[in-house]
Amino acid sequence: MSAKAGGCPGNLPAETTSFVGRRSELAETGRLLGVSRLVTLTGPGGVGKSRLALRAATMVRGLFRDGAWLVESAGVQDPSLLGHAVLEALGMTDSTTRQPAQTLVEQLADRELLLVLDGCEHLVDACAALVEALLRAVPGLRVLATSRQELRVQGEHLLVLAPLPVAEDGPVDGPVDGPVDGTAEVEDAVRLFADRAAAVPGGFRVTAENRAVVAAVCRRLDGIPLAVELAAGRLRALSVEQIAERLDDRFRLLTGGSRTALPRHRTLRTAIGWSHELCTPQERLLWARLSVFADGFDLDAAEYVCPGGGIEAEEVLEVLSELVAKSVVVREAGPGGARYRMLDTVREYGAWWLRSLGEESRMRRRHRDWYLGLATWGEVEWFSARQAETGDRTRLAHANLRAALDFCVSEPGEEQSALHLAGTLWFYWVGCGHLGEGRLWLDRALSLAHEPTPARAKALWVTGYMATLQGDLRHARPLLEECRQQAVDTGDDLALAYAVHRQGCAALIGDEPARAAELFEEALWHYEKLGELNSNVLMAMFELGLAAVFQGDTATGDLWMERVRDLCEEYGEQWAYAYGLYAMAYSEWQLGEVGSARAHARECVRLNHLFRDLVGVVLGLEMLALLATEPGADGSSGDLREARLLQGAAHRLWQAVGIPLFGSRNFRAPHDECTARAEAGLTEQESAEAFRLGTRLGLDAAVARALEGPAAAGKAEPPQRCALRGLGSTYDA
Template sequence: MVSRSAAPGGPGRLPAEVTSFVGRGAELAALTALVGRSRLVTVTGPGGVGKSRLALRAAAQLADGFPDGAHLAEVAAVHDPLLLGHAVLEALRLTDHTARPPLDVLVEQLADREALLVLDGCEHLVDACAELVDALLRAAPGLRVLATSRQSLRTAGEHLLPLAPLPCEPAGDRDGAEAEAVLLFADRAAAVRPGFRLEPGNRDGVALLCRRLDGIPLALELAAGRLRALSVEQLAARLEDRFRLLTGGDRTAPDRHRTLRTAIGWSHELCTMQERLLWARLSVFAGGFDLDAAEYVCAGRGLDADDVLELVDSLVDKSVLDRLDDDGAVRFRMLDTLREYGTHWLRAGGDEQRLLRRHRDWYLGVATWGEVEWFGPRQAETAERTRLAHANLRAALEFSLAEPGEEQFALVLAGTLWYFWVGTGHLGEGRHWLDRALALAPEPTDARAKALWVTGYLATLQGDLNRARPALEECRRQALETGDDRALAYAVHRQGCAALIGDEPARAAELFEEALWHYEALGELNSNVLMAMFELALAHLFQGDEEKGRTWVERVRETCEEHGEQWAYGYCLYAMAFARRQSGDLRLARAFARESMRLNHLFRDLLGIVLAMDLLALLATEGPDADLHEARVLQGAAHRLWRAVGTPFFGSRSFNGPHLECEQRARDGLTEQEHAAAFRLGSRLDLDAAVRRALGGGEPRRERETPPRSEDRGGVPLAGQRE
């Protein structure tokens, strides 16, 4: 029962700049000033004009002024309007275990935040973006939005900054001043041809070239890439020929649009046949990709896998691809304008469906390998690798759902990604894909059985037992009818989870034991099996059977240590802390609970964190160093987290017992004002601050908030009220 999440905080998630930022000083100053006084600013302009680059530079400069950070949501990689909210949640490092719409979660989580959200590439989802932005700005007074789009969002309060191409003439009458377009071309040319610099012999040619390309940054970068083989003069002359040839067919297109398409088309013409072929095939990728993916997806039918590396390198040199460095892992991405051009040629060649299928197959492999590696010491790396592939996984799922005859692959992919939906906080998105796939493929296959138990698992974690129970029962029934012992084991296991949350610990124990018998007969050993052992331990502990509970906890601990498993071990530590408290060993109980929280925080696992935090709150009321104020602060912090997990403690009396005991002790030992003020203080902490405090590295434990006036209490529970 896990998730990975964080509240917004720190510097946010803005990508590092790969190339130098040239010019745009006036526009940058205007944009930063506009964001400073306006809550919604949209940078508009044609493709290739530099909207994203300017917005990200402005966001980086403004980030320190936002306590909750600046965050980038790449809208261009999202094609389904229903996934827009999930993409923004991911950008803000928020998650939600409930079945609520993502917009409701965003509204709640951002209500008291001061953050800057960059929505990049909104034009293809302009209506959905407008609705989302309008709702967020109305609900979150501390939020500001900086959007980029080829057209305005047309929503209330929007301020526009139309971005023109770079000027091709020097500003003012200063002697020796260079036009910004000239400076950009010279900078990119020097990267391509070391030693290149502006001098009397080439300055006029560069200026002419920049004017011919209308100062469009993308066009200038593409042209600069040709300087390996051509002089500036040759470049200008050949470009002039291409303009006469390539602009004649579309006289209704805007001049600048034709200029960019001509520059792209000319760059395309000057590529070798194999480079053009790879350009077209790479257009199936959404977001970034690595070399291994490119070699698998794009090789064959005229393109040898051994040649892909050199061709990718050539496309990077020609500014068709951008190189990205993610903590030592080299990846690549193609600008949307160039991807659109490549897609045109891929379709024209009649090869799009084959490439999309190969793309889907590769990312099915990524998911399958991730599921295998989720059990063991590489869980954190697996989570990160899958996160980087997220946009491509969405594209693979969309293809499988849209292409007739591929529905079973959609079931397999959506089901195999259970570890990502659960372990990294994407429960809502996981249900979105699973529900669509299940609706399209009703026949009783192995893939459907897995999708059913995964759906039941996600729904249980969201507290949606009305959906979980029918899905799990259908899975169990189908497994019995088809002889699918593995699906039967998982269905029974997840039925046990539903029983545990439903306050039937004895029934839950029976189901967990049955599931573990099936797992053992199958030779199954993975994180799910360890979680079944942990949950069986809890079922015994909830019934007061400490001996059986500790026996199963010890089995989990030994298996985790043997295999280097940390995710399930974080939950095992919670059960160990629970058991130690029952036996009166408060020192070890606190140590285990803190280590559980530390590990769960490593995975950004909200459920594991909040369970440990509530237990630490109870432990703070016990022993000679009891601190009732600190206990209530931790309860306030936990309450905020439970809002993202779902119904507090799943509505379960067993899970809720320690919390109620802690609350009563705090109420008995604190005044009404102290009780409410401590809870209020905790509820203001974001995730990272709350964890630091619970681990002893946050604010001083003895700090006190001034009790609020009655009119300031808001929704903070007072004595006699329950939160």
């Protein structure tokens, strides 16, 4: 978990448009959060549940020691991935074979935070089960959920969100221009229309002459915020009088003239449909096709996925801009440039049209192709100076990669694509801390396609490698042996090299360093023969050096580390280099070169934290804990309490990785030596207390402590929990 700029923990996005009205609802949300640990905002689609939840969370996040965190569950279609989405939103990783809920419980046990679970209705059972489990086990957790239906979890408090009130008939009270300062209960819908209309080119303003018509438009739309915003977006092409007239004609056809015959959920759908009809044919088509994106997307993705049959690639930007102007698509600025997204209700309408047009399968396939290309390019760029940017780009695409994988595992005939995509993403699953989810997708793909293809061979060694990192050798070894045998039978020399390499990894953590060295040497022979050079090859060199160090041959180990360092510098590679730094630190510890070992271990932690690679981070922490027990170069004695604190921090992180230190005697040697030294110099109570303080550190705080030393002490002992009494008074002004 990390803090945003300004030091406030959380990931709540900045508002891109002004927040209008809802003063009483904000106050009530705050009051409910003060008396209940689960508050669910319910109401029809488009009524503003998400906006209210985010505004309320932003206002109260300072009352939670560990901040407020948004989980956008709308982009998650598979219930089994909900826990992974929560972990990802919290900046955590789950690299174990357990259910993500178990990792969440362990990682959040002593946290105090607000979790905003947005868009639960399509996963209501999974959301309810996860929320109930977390609330039972995490006393400092409060949940603010949005859903079109209640979660039905014990202790849940509901706030049913109604549309914005609007005057029934006749003139609307309040000033003519600018924000309406009159009776808020009457004016909010009109104020929202005026606010959004002011952004339309030409600067529309509510005046004495048109405000009754504006009120009539808002009234016809039942004050549903999304519908009002869509109508305001039409002012680019229509006058407000034309909008009112066309809406009235459409609703009269549907209701036979009855003002009360149309339920609000149909009002929104009708309003969206009306907005859809007023779009040009190209805009309607692009709207439908963009619905295949599960989350945000950039222009390049839209220009690849959406052209054809009425839209040329060079026309996508212009048509997309029109949809942004009409409030159908939201444009957001990001570090990598502009990104776009659709509100869930608008996306659902587009998806309905996409199915009606018979284009769903074709668009989902094109969507899959784009993200397969993104994964393929990411695998290539992973071996370059752009590794960090590659990780960030893939992280932004995570929800869409899930959608692409879901298409592959659910669409008949796409089984090989499932293997290919899940296997190609090895750099993300392994290098960016998503071993748990990666195993899930790979296991599914392998269960669907048993034909001995190159895609299956790659999926086998990737899955075996990931199982090895989880300490799950019982599953890893059969997978790697199957890959090796298939490679021999089919003459796939590349798959053979990778299978042998990863068998070496299994031998290394299985405490067979001599056997591991033989396998690494064989794999490197194959790699060289094939001209293969990438991060995996560098890892084989590092692992061969570590196998030598484990056997006491530090000279050979150092030679391999020098080679890894030279190649990493040449190609700008940092991920494999970070692991090489661990091996250097291990070797230097054995040689008594404490200063160099400490510097290399810290850099190992820093680089692995950059990638969110927990395996590398926790190995570095274990080494730094041991080195904290060593006397300083200035003759100062070691800090045994700091050593135990770092061991406690590592212990907590191992819970999100798998078996501590892989269950390996060799990898565990620094840990055991550190423990022995601490127990010899500290009382049992002192040792236990320091360890306990370490277990209270999250990932970012643990890394800060490792890099800054005791100077980061403020991160080790969190402040006392703040009282939540009077939470609602935040809004009483």
